Amino acid sequence: MERKQPDLVLIVARSFATKLATPTLIIDANGNLVYFNDAASDVLGRSYLEIGTLHASRWQELFQPRTLDEEPLTAEQTPGGIALLERRPVHDSFVMRGLDGREREITVTAFPLFSQPDEVVGVMSIFWERPAKS
Amino acid sequence: MKIRVWGARGSLSAPGPATVGYGGNTSCVEVELADGTSLILDAGSGIRELGQRLLGREQGELHICLTHLHVDHVEGLGFFGPLWRAGWKLRFWGPPSTTATLRERVSRYLSPPLFPIGLSEAPAEAVFEDAPREPWRIGSAVIEAQMVEHRGPTLGYRIEDEGRVLAYVPDHEPYLTAALGDEPKWISGWALAAGADLLLHDSQYTDEEYLGRLGWGHSSVTHAANFARAAGVRQLAMFHHDPMRSDRELEELYDQVADSLRRDQEPPLIAREGLEVILG
Numbered sequence: 001m002e003r004k005q006p007d008l009v010l011i012v013a014r015s016f017a018t019k020l021a022t023p024t025l026i027i028d029a030n031g032n033l034v035y036f037n038d039a040a041s042d043v044l045g046r047s048y049l050e051i052g053t054l055h056a057s058r059w060q061e062l063f064q065p066r067t068l069d070e071e072p073l074t075a076e077q078t079p080g081g082i083a084l085l086e087r088r089p090v091h092d093s094f095v096m097r098g099l100d101g102r103e104r105e106i107t108v109t110a111f112p113l114f115s116q117p118d119e120v121v122g123v124m125s126i127f128w129e130r131p132a133k134s
Numbered sequence: 135m136k137i138r139v140w141g142a143r144g145s146l147s148a149p150g151p152a153t154v155g156y157g158g159n160t161s162c163v164e165v166e167l168a169d170g171t172s173l174i175l176d177a178g179s180g181i182r183e184l185g186q187r188l189l190g191r192e193q194g195e196l197h198i199c200l201t202h203l204h205v206d207h208v209e210g211l212g213f214f215g216p217l218w219r220a221g222w223k224l225r226f227w228g229p230p231s232t233t234a235t236l237r238e239r240v241s242r243y244l245s246p247p248l249f250p251i252g253l254s255e256a257p258a259e260a261v262f263e264d265a266p267r268e269p270w271r272i273g274s275a276v277i278e279a280q281m282v283e284h285r286g287p288t289l290g291y292r293i294e295d296e297g298r299v300l301a302y303v304p305d306h307e308p309y310l311t312a313a314l315g316d317e318p319k320w321i322s323g324w325a326l327a328a329g330a331d332l333l334l335h336d337s338q339y340t341d342e343e344y345l346g347r348l349g350w351g352h353s354s355v356t357h358a359a360n361f362a363r364a365a366g367v368r369q370l371a372m373f374h375h376d377p378m379r380s381d382r383e384l385e386e387l388y389d390q391v392a393d394s395l396r397r398d399q400e401p402p403l404i405a406r407e408g409l410e411v412i413l414g
Contacts, residue, residue: 001329001366003329005324005325006320008280008281009281011320011322012310012311014311015310115281
């Protein structure tokens with residue numbers, strides 16, 4: 001039996017996200033999407049149970065993030081990617097395509113999850129869909 | 135590996151006629167490894183009597199693995215005989231902190247006004263180290279420590295000695311992390327307990343009590359049984375008994391736990407002072 005298990009901070013972050021009514025997404029230290037909550041499902045267009053864990057390149061491909069000027073963003077350029085790689089909080093807006101096919105502008109606050117002063121185990125991204133322009 | 139329970143009570147010592155059967159001393163478990171190395175899990179009030187017995191032995195090195203520093207897990211240190219005799223070497227392992235060393239944190243209890251004598255006055259050689267993030271060796275055993283869900287930084291321990299495994303998770307509320315009911319790897323403490331021969335686990339509350347104490351850091355007996363099932367342990371020992379729980383009440387909870395376990399798991403134990411289990 002393989003006993004490997006995520007760090008407790010990531011486990012608790014995921015558990016916290018299940019209880020939040022604000023759209024929240026968790027990625028691990030390798031950039032893999034390991035959870036998003038029900039509120040996030042409304043923005044992303046599918047539930048976590050339908051999608052499951054996604055490799056970093058795969059979720060970037062699925063959601064097609066782009067700047068507000070329509071420039072493509074790599075996973076490393078999204079707020080979650082910057083928070084993970086640069087170990088700092090990020091607040092930004094970008095455009096993405098939900099799995100229901102609908103384009104959305106979202107504003108994200110992403111911050112790294114430190115389990116030790118020198119160890120980042122993942123990133124929590126809390127986001128909001130920006131109101132449609134009138 | 136020989137395991138002996140010196141204290142199985144949680145939160146507060148609870149002596150008296152109603153608890154004399156399972157004992158009123160707080161958490162302390164002695165583990166004698168296959169090569170004779172002595173390992174002590176937590177330093178609750180049960181460590182006082184263990185210390186008296188150790189004083190009859192030749193002086194040597196003892197390893198004391200602290201899960202966390204709540205009073206019921208360190209309150210016995212001031213009366214632990216080997217700490218107050220020159221010639222003993224005590225190696226303490228415990229949870230890391232971003233604000234103070236393990237020695238500084240233990241000293242907060244072993245210093246005035248909470249205790250009249252400071253740790254620095256203890257004649258024994260006391261060494262304090264944060265438990266390593268990776269498994270490490272003590273004597274013939276491989277020790278693994280991981281943070282688990284409880285109030286404040288708290289470790290659980292897994293001790294593997296000659297192929298047999300003891301898991302010790304006395305203060306733990308895995309229910310808070312098991313909300314999705316998905317893969318067990320997302321349940322706090324799972325990797326420590328997975329496939330263990332014996333799991334000493336927090337069983338503080340009845341199901342009814344837990345409803346009013348959600349987030350206090352402990353398990354109901356049903357949650358303890360569910361955790362033991364998820365981890366596939368061979369045998370669960372109910373541990374960290376509520377100080378208000380009488381012997382009779384503990385025994386009334388036993389059937390509920392036994393019924394919640396899988397058929398291929400051995401009947402549970404109620405940890406009591408003096409309980410000895412030999413693995414291997």
